[in-house]
Every structure is written in C-alpha cells, then in structure tokens.
Amino acid sequence: MTIYVDLLFFDNFIMNFIILWIVDRLSGCNANPWRLAAAAAIGALYVIGSFWPTLYFLNNISFKLVLSAMMILLGFHIERWRDFLRLSAVFYMVTFLFGGVAFGILYFTNQNFMLANGGFYIHGYPVVTMIIAAVFAYIITGYCWRYMRARLDRKRLMMSAEVALDGKVVKANAMLDTGNVLHDPISNYPVVIAELSCIKELLPDALASIIQAGNEADIGAIMEALNESPCMLRFRLIPFNSIGQSNGMMVGFRPDYIKVFTPEQTIESKEIIIGICNSRLSQDDAYTMLLNPGLII
Structure with missing residues (x-):
C-alpha cells in the first residue's frame, strides 16, 4: 500500500479532532475549536514523524504518553492537576472506544486500512465511515460517562445511620x-424516610402489621395499635405527595436520636422525624433510608 503524507496527516487530524471534540463535550470544558484543531494537528504530525526512519524513537510508549499530555494541555484550558487527570482519563476512554468502533466498522465493511507506528491510515478515506464511528463512539461514551458519574455521585451521597427509640437501636445504610x-x-x-424492613424492630408489632398491609390511613387501627406503647405520643401521621400518589399519609415517629456517620464527621440530632415507607427505596438494596438535607446542612 502506498502511503501519502497528506492523506496520513488528514486521516489522523480528523480522527484526533473528533476524539478531542467528544472529550470536550463530555467534560463540559467548552474548549476553543482552534485549540482543539492545534492539538489534533500536533497528534497528526507526530504520526508522520513516527514513520520517519531516523525518528523511530518516537514509537516509544513514553513519547506517546508525552504526546497525549501535550494534546490535552494544548487543547484545553487547565488550571489544576485534578482537571488534567480528569481530562486524561476521559481522553483515553474515548480514544480506545473510538478506535474499537472505527476498526469494527472498517472490518465489517471490508475497508482497506493500516495501523502502524501508532498511525492510522485508510485507503481512499471513507468519510462516512469515520462519521458513523464518531456518532457511535459519542453515544456509547456519553452513556458510559453518565453511568459512571451517577455511580460516583451516589457513592459520595452514601452514609450509614443509626436510629434509637425507647432504648432500641437499629443501623442502616442511608x-x-x-x-x-x-x-x-x-x-x-x-x-x-426509612423502609419498614430496616426499622421494624423499633415498632409495636401491631403497628408494623398495619403499615405492611398499607393501611396507614386507618387512624382508628393505628391508635389501637399504639394504645399500650410507651412512645405513643411520639407517633404521628405525615401528609405527603409523590409521583403517582397525591394526598398520601405516612406514619412517622420522633426517635430518641438519629446519628449519621460521614467520612468527615458524625451528626447527631433529636429534632428529626422518621417516616416509615412500606416499599423498597433502592432496587439493588444499596440503602434503606433517605436522609433529608435539613439534617446534614
């Protein structure tokens, strides 16, 4: 296969620019397109240089790492090391995914291409193929990125909690x-809001049965269930609205205390109400209690 320098540069410039553009979209940096183009050009020139016999050392992995760092620093406005590391992680994720999608499409469409010395060359340059690869890579990467961010955000919001009532204590993931x-x-x-399952042992058995049966609005039955409880005055009905349910009623109680354990501190409060929910709060049972921001802030 005959390789033309101009096509080699153009192939890799377009590919690099698409990758950097996707990184910019996912990271929300709003980078200057001209900076992205300059970074893409640096990457394309590197590929041309790697084909030069006297510059064979450019194929060393250390130079490739330096190249990617240069492209990120040139393409984006970076003020902190944390931003650089975050963009580097997104850059490599997009690069590997884009390359996999592009090669998969080229393989199944029988396109003539070559990968050598870290360079990417397609005979005849099928622009449509590259566009399709970019669209698929953007959709897949965007979905994976949102999924990972959601998982990380949820992990940061996860805590453990301890609730006490009448000398009894239960612990739960919140x-x-x-x-x-x-x-x-x-x-x-x-x-x-707490699942019935996680605080059931704090409640009178008769009250737990009423809630489990979904009869929270039966005030008479609730009063009868609490009749002999020493904590009767701590219980109340809490009106609420939620998706699919308006004018709902939730049984709640004021505990002796609630303790919330975060990585930085332990928060204890007695000015709190525990609302009892009869349904699962988490599909994967990662938590059984939803904390109110008013408790933390």
Missing part, C-alpha cells in the same frame, strides 16, 4: 436525598 424536602407539619422537623 443516602442523602437532595429531593427530600418533606417536613413534619406539627414540629416542622425534617423527615427521614
């Missing part, structure tokens, strides 16, 4: 729910 703005209408205390 997640800070920024959308939980529920407050008790009587005391105006923030409401922490």
